[in-house]
Structures are given as C-alpha cells and as structure tokens.
Amino acid sequence: MxxxxxxxxxxxxxxxxGFSQEKQSGKxxxxxxxxxxxxxxxxxxxxxxxxxxTFDMAYxxxxxxxxxxxxxxxxLVKYTIEKGVASGLPNTPLPFMAIGCFYVKDxxxxxAAIGPNIDAIRADxxxxxxxxxxxxxxxxxx
Amino acid sequence: MxxxxxxxxxxxxxxxxGFSQEKQSGKxxxxxxxxxxxxxxxxxxxxxxxxxxTFDMAYxxxxxxxxxxxxxxxxLVKYTIEKGVASGLPNTPLPFMAIGCFYVKDxxxxxAAIGPNIDAIRADxxxxxxxxxxxxxxxxxx
Numbered sequence: 631m632x633x634x635x636x637x638x639x640x641x642x643x644x645x646x647x648g649f650s651q652e653k654q655s656g657k658x659x660x661x662x663x664x665x666x667x668x669x670x671x672x673x674x675x676x677x678x679x680x681x682x683x684t685f686d687m688a689y690x691x692x693x694x695x696x697x698x699x700x701x702x703x704x705x706l707v708k709y710t711i712e713k714g715v716a717s718g719l720p721n722t723p724l725p726f727m728a729i730g731c732f733y734v735k736d737x738x739x740x741x742a743a744i745g746p747n748i749d750a751i752r753a754d755x756x757x758x759x760x761x762x763x764x765x766x767x768x769x770x771x772x
Numbered sequence: 773m774x775x776x777x778x779x780x781x782x783x784x785x786x787x788x789x790g791f792s793q794e795k796q797s798g799k800x801x802x803x804x805x806x807x808x809x810x811x812x813x814x815x816x817x818x819x820x821x822x823x824x825x826t827f828d829m830a831y832x833x834x835x836x837x838x839x840x841x842x843x844x845x846x847x848l849v850k851y852t853i854e855k856g857v858a859s860g861l862p863n864t865p866l867p868f869m870a871i872g873c874f875y876v877k878d879x880x881x882x883x884a885a886i887g888p889n890i891d892a893i894r895a896d897x898x899x900x901x902x903x904x905x906x907x908x909x910x911x912x913x914x
Contacts, residue, residue, distance in 0.1 A: 667852070673860055676867070691913060710809070711913040718815055718907025725818070725908045765860025766867045771833060771853040 667770045670707055673732045673740060674768065677761040679714065679724040686758040687713055687728060694754050695730055701747050705739040706732060727761065737767065809912045812849055815874045815882060816910065819903040821856065821866040828900040829855055829870060836896050837872055843889050847881040848874060869903065879909065 677685055691711055699709050710733075714726040734740045744751065755763070819827055833853055841851050852875075856868040876882045886893065897905070 672854055674871075675860075687913065695914075709914075712814055712910040713913050714908055714910045716909040718817070718909050722907075725906045726910075729816075729908075729910065764867045765864075766856055766871075767858040767860050768854040768856045768868075768871065771829065771855050772837075772851075 667707075667733060668772060670733045670735060670770050671737045671740070672768045672770055673734065673737075674766045675730045676726050676764045676766065677714075677728045677759060678764060679727045680761075683727060683761045684759060685727040685761060687711075689758040690728065690730070694758055697754060698732070698744075698747075698751060701743045701751075702732065702734060702740065703743065705734045705736055705743065707735060708733050727759075733770070809849075809875060810914060812875045812877060812912045813879045813882070814910045814912055815876065816908045817872045818868050818906045818908065819856075819870045819901060820906060821869045822903075825869060825903045826901060827869045827903065829853075831900040832870065832872070836900055839896060840874070840886075840889075840893060843885045843893075844874060844876060844882065845885065847876045847878055847885065849877060850875050869901075875912070 677683075695709060695711060699706055710731045712729050714724050714728060717724055732740070819825075837851060837853060841848055852873045854871050856866050856870060859866055874882070
C-alpha cells in the first residue's frame with residue numbers, strides 16, 4: 631500500500647518535471663524564433679526599377695533564389711523575396727521591382743561560399759532580369 | 773491496493789496527455805511564426821548614403837520607430853530596423869545607411885493611420901537624419 635503510494639507520487643513528480651521542462655524549451659524556442667534575426671547579417675539584393683527593365687519573378691522564386699540558397703549551406707538562416715508594387719511617396723516612380731535577402735550567421739562564410747559560384751550566379755541573373763542589382767550588407771538591429 | 777494502481781495509471785495518462793498537447797501547441801506556434809510574413813504588405817523606408825549624410829540610429833530605434841509603430845495599431849504585424857554596413861559589390865559606395873520596415877496587413881489602413889500624423893513624422897525625421905528617405909511598398913512573396 632505504502633509502496634504504491636510512493637510509486638504514484640514518484641510517477642507524478644517525473645511527469646510534472648518532464649512537462650515543465652517541455653514548457654521551458656517551448657518558451658526558449660519561441661523567444662529564439664521571435665528574435666531569430668537580431669544580430670544576423672542580411673545581404674539584400676535590390677533590383678532598381680527603370681523604363682524597359684524586366685524581372686521574371688516566377689523564375690527568381692523557383693530557380694534563382696533556391697540555387698543561391700543551396701550554395702550557402704548551414705550559414706543561411708533564411709531568405710526572403712519581395713515584389714515592389716509602388717513608391718510610398720506621391721508622384722515618385724517605383725524604386726525597386728524586387729528585393730531578395732539572405733540572412734546569414736557569418737559574412738566571411740557567405741563570401742567564401744559565393745566567390746567560387748559567382749560566374750554561375752551572374753549567368754543565371756541574366757535569365758530573369760536585365761537589371762544590374764544593388765547589393766547592401768547590413769546588420770539586423772531589430 | 774487496486775484503487776491505488778488505477779489512480780496512478782490515471783495520473784500517468786493525464787500527465788502524458790498534457791505533455792503531448794503542449795508539444796503540439798508548441799509545433800503550431802512555430803509553424804505560424806515561420807510563415808507570418810507571406811502575403812503581408814511591407815513598407816520599407818530606405819535612407820540612401822551620400823557624403824555629409826548623418827543618421828542617429830539610437831534615436832531612430834528608441835524614439836522614431838516606436839512612435840510610428842504606435843500610430844499603426846493592430847494593423848502592424850511587426851517592424852524591423854537594419855543598419856547598412858557595406859556595399860556587397862567591390863568598389864561601390866554603401867547604398868543605404870539604414871532601412872526601417874513595417875509589415876502590415878492592409879495598405880489602406882496603413883495610409884489612413886499615417887495620413888493625419890505625417891507632419892509629426894516628418895518633423896521627427898529631421899531630428900535623426902538629413903537624408904530624404906526612399907519609400908517602397910512591396911508584397912511579401914516569401
């Protein structure tokens with residue numbers, strides 16, 4: 631009788647301990663996911679709009695970005711794609727047709743991964759656009 | 773004796789059920805956080821670099837962005853701040869000193885919220901920079 635009582639108390643404690651541990655790790659995951667970008671390096675590739683410029687978003691999304699992402703390996707945390715739709719200022723032309731961004735842990739590793747593949751990347755850019763992109767390396771503040 | 777056995781079995785089952793539910797809700801939270809941006813409207817405010825241009829990042833982060841975010845209410849999903857550190861192309865000047873972005877659910881609601889506050893926003897911009905920002909409205913593809 632006493633043994634069973636002790637046994638069920640032990641079971642309960644073990645269970646609650648596991649439960650609370652899971653809760654804590656869940657919280658850690660959530661926090662790290664919310665702040666996942668802070669402190670990372672962001673490489674933005676901006677495609678300025680001008681008359682006569684073209685941009686094939688379908689190809690960019692399906693082929694080009696996954697190709698470059700593949701070169702970056704585990705240094706890449708995530709990448710994003712956006713399509714410019716308007717200028718936010720009245721009577722001003724659309725500033726950019728598209729922007730693609732790579733969020734990486736380490737800039738030197740990014741450069742080391744891109745370097746040997748730069749010719750393949752440039753040749754592929756010509757497939758989806760006639761724009762010369764602007765590239766910005768930035769630090770995520772928030 | 774039998775009652776105690778049933779009791780501990782019940783305790784164990786309840787505990788495990790709670791444990792597995794916690795695991796599932798953790799998973800759901802993670803998924804929805806990963807895809808939170810897709811389909812949203814992004815308003816990017818880009819500050820082009822040029823000789824003689826200044827930008828007070830501390831003020832921007834502590835005062836300006838929270839002020840504008842406050843005008844946007846529940847339409848705002850999140851906002852981001854990045855500090856430009858270099859051009860990604862050799863022998864090219866830094867394209868932007870800073871970029872601030874608002875991720876909103878609805879563009880019309882964004883414009884309706886900013887409109888009545890545009891004078892306060894412009895006056896505050898003069899406090900932290902002498903740059904005329906470029907504004908891009910874009911659609912999040914990925």
